[in-house]
Amino acid sequence: MPSPSRPLRKLGFLTIGLFDGADPRPGHESTLEIIELGERLGFDSAWVRHRHLQYGVSSPVALLAAASQRTSRIELGTAVIPLGWENPLRLAEDLATVDILSGGRLNPGISVGPPMHYDQVKDALYPDTGDMEDFSYERVRRLLDLVRGKPATDFSGLEGFEVFSDVVQPHSPGLGRRLWYGGGSARSASWAGEHGMNFLTSSVVKAEGEERPWDFAEIQRSHIRAFRAAHPDSAAARVSQGLVVIPTDSASPEQRAKYEAYAAKRLPRTASPQGPARLLFAPDIVATSTEIAERLHAHAGFREVDEVAFALPFTFEHEDYVQILTDLATRLGPALGWSPRAS
Structure with missing residues (x-):
């Protein structure tokens, strides 16, 4: 088995936080309980996906504010907030507020580009400016500047009994170093690096160029x-x-069958780039922790990192996530050289 270039230093997980539209509270509670479990198991981080006009968490910052009061150690991240839906100044205020409440544990992941199905949603989202909105990296730069304490206005000081600040309040000094860019292209990777961000990679990359066969890991x-x-x-x-990795060490036969069927259904999209954006997907890995560790140690992308946020599948039940997280923390993590953190 090939040796990894470095031991795994940080183990995290990512959840979409699905819920029933007719009764959304239990799904949100389940997500919070999963984050609490992650802390008890020693995970370093828990990340929440962002879904608009779907039955997944639409406001991860609000959900993580609740999670910050139910945990004390685990880092809390977003993977990712699409900035096309956001006003950077208002988002900077929300992020800083949650970071203060969490004791400096927030790791905001963001991305740019037009909102999904923009032609159908722009009249509701930007009724007056829909054709003028800038969805480029400039939107990220604005957020970075505001979070890092650059002035948002040329006015500050006392006006009557009220005191005004020229920078976003509250200001959380360490938050600017914990901003992540979620990217799948060479351009986004370089841009994030040039601007001093951290970099989130996922199970999706852009197949740039004409190289065949396409090798996701490379x-x-x-x-x-x-x-x-x-x-x-x-x-x-x-x-x-x-x-997406799914350890089966403690899974029941029924769970293993469900996991394998899920991965098999998604496998065809990994054979070639998909759609106009030429997105290339990594195969989901369903196996024992020993087998998963062997595959990851041989994965060119994994060999470049020392922290992960394994993505939980979209459509499983709460009990499935408990089993997967428990195996990740007690079996796969140690097989990758990771040690759980004490709560």
Whole structure:
């Protein structure tokens, strides 16, 4: 078995937080309970996906505010907030507030681009400015500046009995170093590095160029290296990988069958780039922790990182997530050289 380039230092997980539209509270409670379980199991981080006009968490910042009061140690992240739906100044206020409430544990992951199905949603989202909105990296730069304490206005001081600040309040000084960019292209990797961000990779990359056959792991490795080459402090730059891995060590026969069927249904999309964006998906890995560790140690992208946020599948039950998280923390993590943190 190939040896990894470095032992796994941080183990995290990512959840979409599904719920029933007719009764949304139990699904949100389940997500909070999973985050609490993650802390008890020693995970370093818990991340929440972002879904608009779907039956998944639409406001991860609000949900993580609740999670911050039910946990004390685990890092809390978003993977990712699409900035096309956000006003950077207002988002900066929300992020800083949750970071203060969590004691400096927030790790906001963001991305850019037009909102999904923009033509159908723009009249509701931007009724007056829909055709003028800028969805480029400039939107990220605005958020970075505001979170990092650059002035938002030229006015500050006392007006009557009220005191005004020229920078976003509350200001959380460490938050600017914990901003992540979720990218799947060489350009996004380099941009994130140049602007001193951290870099989130996932199970999706862009198949750039005409190289055949496409090798997901090699493409991902090239993005990680491009990010580090562009970062002003590459030694301190953080990269997290987010593949879908499902350990089956303690799974029941019924669970194993469900997991294997889920992965098989998604496998065809990994054979070639998908859609106009030429997205290439990594296969889900369903196996024992020993077998998963062997595959990860041989994965060119994994060999470049020392922290991960493994993605939980979308459609499983709460009990399935408990089993998967328990095996991740007690079986797979140690097989990758990781040790759980004490709560």
